[in-house]
Amino acid sequence: MNIDEGFLARMREATRILQDEGPMAATAAIQRALHGTAPADTTVAPQDAELRDINPLHTPNTEPATASQGNAHARLRRLSRTWMSAMAAQGAEDVEDVEVREAPDQAGKGRFVSGSCTNHAGTRAYKLYIPGSYTGQPLPLVVMLHGCTQNPDDFAAGTQMNAVAESEQCFVLYPAQSKSANGSNCWNWFNAADQRRDQGEPALIADMTRAVMREYAIDASRVYVAGLSAGGAMAAVLGATYPDLYAAIGIHSGLPYAVAHDVPSAFAVMKNRKLKSTSRNTAKPFGHTMPVIVFHGDRDATVDSSNGDMAFAQCVPQSAGPGAGGKVETSGTANGRTYTRTVVHDAQGKAIAEKWLVHGAGHAWSGGSSKGSYTDPQGPNAAREMMRFFYSHQRNAT
Secondary structure (H helix, E strand, O other): OOOOHHHHHHHHHHHHHHHHHOHHHHHHHHHHHHHOOOOOOOOOOHHHHHHHHHOOOOOOOOOOOOHHHHHHHHHHHHHHHHHHHHHHHOOHHHOEEEEEEEEEOOOOOOEEEEEEEEEOOEEEEEEEEEOOOOOOOOEEEEEEEOOOOOOHHHHHHHHOHHHHHHHHOOEEEEEOOOOOOOOOOOOOOOOHHHOOOOOHHHHHHHHHHHHHHHHOOEEEEEEEEEEEOHHHHHHHHHHHHOOOOOOEEEEEOOOOOOOOOOHHHHHHHHOOHHHHOOOOOOOOOOOOOOOEEEEEEOOOOOOOOHHHHHHHHHHOOOOOOHHHOOEEEEEEEEOOEEEEEEEEEOOOOOEEEEEEEEOOOOOOEEOOOOOOOOEEOOOOOHHHHHHHHHHOOOOOOO
């Protein structure tokens, strides 16, 4: 990558534009600079790792760095820090999503777009799947939150949610946790500061969702969020704090909302030590109806399956009971694994909550692909079952 003085001058100009004209104009200026210098190859070279972590707009190179290039990289890093700090100072109302690059999805049908979102809480990158059938008509959006050590590409490959979205005509947004926020790429669901509306990571994910909704024709009544493990726990956080944004949530091998406040309490809840020593009311109800579908393996040694029970109970309104349709349990076999499915209906008889306990399954996405991590090819297809459940719910539907 040849970073010349002209490129650096354009980056300095972008910083000035940010201050004078705002983030949208600055983003356009930076994209013009990058498009004029970035190579087509996207393989990450070691010397680019630091720059990539600082500035998600950076496109890495594969050429050996010279001494002059090293000096240029150092100057560009300083400019990047200035630009990102200024972006963060703009506040939540000026959130922008920045398209970095675009490529076909694995099936070659839709598009998989990279971008980032910045607000007062920081910056996170994302991948967005755009179905091949999209021509501007309003479509649903599913937000997918990966687990620890994962990233959007890995999570998309393992869950195969893009293929489901292609057949069901749906957008899929994959926010990416940053190592600077959590060294294991876990969403910080256990931090008190990341369990509140308009704060921390919930605010980042919600603003990222809104940014995509502004950029594309998204059906605002059909926006959903799901996740695996730490991502499932963060989906519960979003269900508790943003019922005006998400119509339903999916929690796979996850945890309830606000049952931990730091790392030690998080591990205690994961292993069920805290839940065993207290009542089943440890996970307090949301206080509002939030349709939920829960998946959990009964041999999960990482997150005890009792957490799935607690997360499920949080979302079920107090009015649900035997007189309102109650709980109906069915059993079956899917792709080599048996399961027990529990359904709760509301007073009108509509299914508002489902829990799938997959027998013999561990800490892995049920019915997933071996192309991704933390997947179990056996068992019911969680991606398809979640999409089916989501499509039966609309926010503010009458």
